[in-house]
Amino acid sequence: DTGVSQNPRHKITKRGQNVTFRCDPISEHNRLYWYRQTLGQGPEFLTYFQNEAQLEKSRLLSDRFSAERPKGSFSTLEIQRTEQGDSAMYLCASSLSPVGQRAAPHTDTQYFGPGTRLTVL
């Protein structure tokens, strides 16, 4: 399967613990996005990378959240000191933007991974 993959698929943790999720984008895709989705809502944008550079962060991304994409391939999203309100599905997406162009971030078609469902007890 050459689509976007995410691990783990499910995570249950206690409030106050740290969690880390991983996303592996489609191999040739240079852009990677993180979203959060709660029940009955559409996904909400959190942050995005072009190659290894984190170019945009939503105001939803509090100081407890950090994302990295160190080699421009896979990405990790870490949540420190989890709270019950962090319970959600965390979706990763990737896209391919033309090389050498600093096009606006959301102009390419994004392909989503299966998500990581986080439950904070």
Next chain:
Amino acid sequence: EDKVVQSPLSLVVHEGDTVTLNCSYEVTNFRSLLWYKQEKKAPTFLFMLTSSGIEKKSGRLSSILDKKELFSILNITATQTGDSAVYLCAVVWNYGQNFVFGPGTRLSVLP
């Protein structure tokens, strides 16, 4: 201050029916509108619309955009139980700098 509104939020039909899902938006510097189908996991891409009045079609699904009236519709003809899903509309605006999803329409197709 909802930027993307979808209607209805929920719809139940029988196999063979035709459905029309609506997505209206209010954003500045609109760039494009996308439709996704979300079953139990990730949204899967259906269509990207950038120009008014040009219908995009894929099998029994079709979609069209009206940039003057700021809405799009997604039509599904001869529905099947496998069409049961949440259909998400997303809008790219602010010259492509912003991307926002609507709440989705949950479609249930009964046999």
